[in-house]
Amino acid sequence: AQSVTQLDSQVPVFEEAPVELRCNYSSSVSVYLFWYVQYPNQGLQLLLKYLSGSTLVKGINGFEAEFNKSQTSFHLRKPSVHISDTAEYFCAVMDGYRSTLTFGKGTMLLVSP
Amino acid sequence: EPEVTQTPSHQVTQMGQEVILRCVPISNHLYFYWYRQILGQKVEFLVSFYNNEISEKSEIFDDQFSVERPDGSNFTLKIRSTKLEDSAMYFCASSETRRNEKLFFGSGTQLSVL
Numbered sequence: 001a002q003s004v005t006q007l008d009s010q011v012p013v014f015e016e017a018p019v020e021l022r023c024n025y026s027s028s029v030s031v032y033l034f035w036y037v038q039y040p041n042q043g044l045q046l047l048l049k050y051l052s053g054s055t056l057v058k059g060i061n062g063f064e065a066e067f068n069k070s071q072t073s074f075h076l077r078k079p080s081v082h083i084s085d086t087a088e089y090f091c092a093v094m095d096g097y098r099s100t101l102t103f104g105k106g107t108m109l110l111v112s113p
Numbered sequence: 114e115p116e117v118t119q120t121p122s123h124q125v126t127q128m129g130q131e132v133i134l135r136c137v138p139i140s141n142h143l144y145f146y147w148y149r150q151i152l153g154q155k156v157e158f159l160v161s162f163y164n165n166e167i168s169e170k171s172e173i174f175d176d177q178f179s180v181e182r183p184d185g186s187n188f189t190l191k192i193r194s195t196k197l198e199d200s201a202m203y204f205c206a207s208s209e210t211r212r213n214e215k216l217f218f219g220s221g222t223q224l225s226v227l
Contacts, residue, residue, distance in 0.1 A: 004155075032212070043117070044156070044204065044218035090156060099144065099211045100169055103156035 002026055002093050006104035013111055015083055021076040021107045023065075023091030033074040034092040034101065035065055044090065050074065061085065086111045115139045119205050119219035126195055126226055134190045134222045136205030142217070145188045146206040147180065149173075150221075156204065162188065163211070195226045 003026045013019050025031065035047040048059025055067040065076045074091060091104040118137040126132050138145050147159040160170040162180050179191045188207075192199055205219040 036218075041220070043119075043220035044206075046215065092156075094212075098169070099161060100146070100158040100171075101148075101156075101216070102158070103148075105155045
């Protein structure tokens, strides 16, 4: 079975600083990778996804992620965060043979002035 | 942008009671899902539903759980006899295709079993 590891439960950063949220997944022949964001009292919103092609994926709100097959990682980055980026971020994986997502535990990004 | 709607946003119930969580998926979507998140834990898959039948379910989705699409627009999750450990945030999701390339989630129903 697939598993997703988000090592950091909480990442505090100052506004305008860069941030990286880490995600590692268990290996599989074919995977699709996703990052979701959950703002307070809201549902899960898709930030970006990797299905195939270029390993650098750009998403909404200035976020990007890089698929690294050899390290089985899909870390999320943003060069300069805003207060409004404060939210919980979930990495998820779907293997090529199923239609269900396996999520990580989430990383709470706390941006302060 | 279209959205998945879930009601109620909060549900409090007594242990052993039946609860029904309701979802209105996006109108042209064909695949429907329930996920849940126990506080402090991962978001977990419960069940997927397509063409009026369950297509996949996890080991969490035991005989106490059932899903239904009663009227072509609503998608419900029923827990027959709630347990304390059923307390969680329940998310409904829908997608146009099986591949979940664009999966839309609702804002969730927080279920508290006392």
